[in-house]
Amino acid sequence: EEVLGAVRSGKSVFFTGSAGTGKSFLLKRIVGSLPPNITYATASTGVAACHIGGTTLHAFAGIGSGKAPLEQCIQLAERPGVRQHWLACQHLIIDEISMVDGKFFDKLEAVARAVRKRDEPFGGIQLIICGDFLQLPPVCKANEETKFCFQAKSWRKCIHINMELTEVRRQTDKTFVSLLSAIRLGRCTEEVTRLLMQTAAHRSERDGILATRLCTHKDDVEITNERRLQQLPGEVHVFEALDSDPMLVKLIDAQCPVGGRVELKLGAQVMLAKNLDVSQGLVNGARGVVVGFESEQKGLPKVRFLCGVTQLIKMEKWVIKGPSGVHLSRQQLPLKLAWAISIHKSQGMSLDCVEISLSRVFESGQAYVALSRARSLAGLRVLDFDPKVVRADPAVLQFYRQLRRHQLPTQVKKNLLLAKPALCNQDERYGHQDVSVFLSRIHTCSGRRDEAAERACSRAALGNNISTVVLGLCDTTWSSG
Numbered sequence: 513e514e515v516l517g518a519v520r521s522g523k524s525v526f527f528t529g530s531a532g533t534g535k536s537f538l539l540k541r542i543v544g545s546l547p548p549n550i551t552y553a554t555a556s557t558g559v560a561a562c563h564i565g566g567t568t569l570h571a572f573a574g575i576g577s578g579k580a581p582l583e584q585c586i587q588l589a590e591r592p593g594v595r596q597h598w599l600a601c602q603h604l605i606i607d608e609i610s611m612v613d614g615k616f617f618d619k620l621e622a623v624a625r626a627v628r629k630r631d632e633p634f635g636g637i638q639l640i641i642c643g644d645f646l647q648l649p650p651v652c653k654a655n656e657e658t659k660f661c662f663q664a665k666s667w668r669k670c671i672h673i674n675m676e677l678t679e680v681r682r683q684t685d686k687t688f689v690s691l692l693s694a695i696r697l698g699r700c701t702e703e704v705t706r707l708l709m710q711t712a713a714h715r716s717e718r719d720g721i722l723a724t725r726l727c728t729h730k731d732d733v734e735i736t737n738e739r740r741l742q743q744l745p746g747e748v749h750v751f752e753a754l755d756s757d758p759m760l761v762k763l764i765d766a767q768c769p770v771g772g773r774v775e776l777k778l779g780a781q782v783m784l785a786k787n788l789d790v791s792q793g794l795v796n797g798a799r800g801v802v803v804g805f806e807s808e809q810k811g812l813p814k815v816r817f818l819c820g821v822t823q824l825i826k827m828e829k830w831v832i833k834g835p836s837g838v839h840l841s842r843q844q845l846p847l848k849l850a851w852a853i854s855i856h857k858s859q860g861m862s863l864d865c866v867e868i869s870l871s872r873v874f875e876s877g878q879a880y881v882a883l884s885r886a887r888s889l890a891g892l893r894v895l896d897f898d899p900k901v902v903r904a905d906p907a908v909l910q911f912y913r914q915l916r917r918h919q920l921p922t923q924v925k926k927n928l929l930l931a932k933p934a935l936c937n938q939d940e941r942y943g944h945q946d947v948s949v950f951l952s953r954i955h956t957c958s959g960r961r962d963e964a965a966e967r968a969c970s971r972a973a974l975g976n977n978i979s980t981v982v983l984g985l986c987d988t989t990w991s992s993g
């Protein structure tokens with residue numbers, strides 16, 4: 513509600529939070545609450561854009577890679593079809609901001625002012641941005657330097673309100689949630705290592721459904737899926753997409769979660785690429801196996817899902833906004849082969865059962881993105897865990913520390929007020945003084961680990977209802993609980 517209020521105030525908002533705190537879920541609500549003709553929903557990648565029913569930020573901007581000099585980028589943005597969007601846009605929504613390059617952001621900001629002929633930051637467009645900078649950074653070529661968006665020159669000018677979602681929704685198991693939050697901060701304790709190593713023994717198959725392998729490199733994905741399909745006996749069933757504009761297949765391919773040609777066999781491991789029925793668990797990312805094909809007409813596949821439902825899968829339609837604003841569409845089965853997917857493409861997804869090999873991790877945040885896709889520890893199997901692959905970018909940690917430092921005083925005051933009566937009246941072991949000592953430690957360290965304070969918190973956790981208040985406070989300061 514607070515985020516929605518901030519959006520309604522017309523100010524530009526950045527909200528962040530760990531994986532699965534419902535950023536995209538909330539973003540969809542925000543998109544739905546704003547007038548569609550002046551609101552543009554975008555994300556850094558096609559897959560993420562699809563989750564919120566939008567386009568890529570690059571497609572909206574129409575300035576190519578944005579690497580050309582500013583004058584040239586402005587000319588590109590003033591082309592008919594592109595310009596009218598820049599002028600119409602009053603609310604620009606961007607999901608998965610961690611993968612947007614800071615230099616690109618600065619270019620957009622300058623282009624917006626030039627095209628809209630307005631001097632305010634971003635030409636007066638309200639920005640509603642979300643993402644988690646401790647997940648994947650912008651994609652960059654070898655020897656190329658990239659910046660995060662928060663390092664962009666114009667970032668501070670453009671963002672008026674920063675907020676953080678703190679309650680994880682994707683996972684419910686507390687142990688797994690705190691394990692993930694330690695990994696997110698690049699901390700890998702012995703306990704975390706032990707728990708992750710144990711997952712190697714988890715079953716990678718349940719009811720004929722194999723865990724999806726998350727790969728660090730995309731070549732491995734294609735090879736694995738093709739090879740595994742080939743290895744299955746039986747006939748291949750091919751489903752060709754019906755595209756609204758066959759000339760723009762490349763564009764549709766880039767933004768639609770399913771391919772133009774879907775090849776299946778009996779026994780193929782698949783993943784849903786659309787929410788079909790949330791109440792039954794037939795959601796985007798749900799895992800299943802092909803158990804048959806309809807005998808008549810199109811020979812549609814029947815899929816048995818992990819949630820226990822067997823469903824005949826019909827053609828679905830995706831509507832995508834092209835660069836000049838025209839609506840493009842694809843009709844295709846909402847299915848993808850799911851022996852493997854890349855970690856990059858998995859960012860933003862929730863997955864039922866995953867198998868991960870982290871030996872070739874090459875980015876900060878990559879191991880965290882992979883691990884945090886799993887809905888439960890039981891649905892996770894890490895083959896070769898090595899604590900070395902757990903890395904958080906120091907610049908991002910610093911950014912979050914600063915963000916907290918600004919937010920902290922009000923948050924601490926609120927919690928302290930709640931805590932005081934309980935502390936004074938109910939628990940003699942942790943009197944007011946004890947607790948204010950570690951509250952002030954938490955306050956001053958603001959993100960830095962303080963073992964004495966941590967010990968005090970665990971002791972408090974053994975206490976009565978005081979513990980809830982105190983641990984709640986830890987959450988807001990360290991995330992690690």
Ligand SMILES: Nc1ncnc2c1ncn2[C@@H]1O[C@H](COP(=O)(O)OP(=O)(O)OP(=O)(O)O)[C@@H](O)[C@H]1O
Pocket residue numbers: 529530531532533534535536537538644681682859860861862
């Ligand atoms: N307020 C909510 N009520 C019920 N379910 C929610 C809520 N918020 C999120 N969820 C569910 O929790 C899961 C994770 O949410 P979502 O994908 O929006 O998280 P996210 O913060 O965008 O994660 P990521 O950083 O991985 O993209 C989804 O299955 C979503 O439907």
Ligand SMILES: [Mg+2]
Pocket residue numbers: 535536537860
């Ligand atoms: Mg998301």
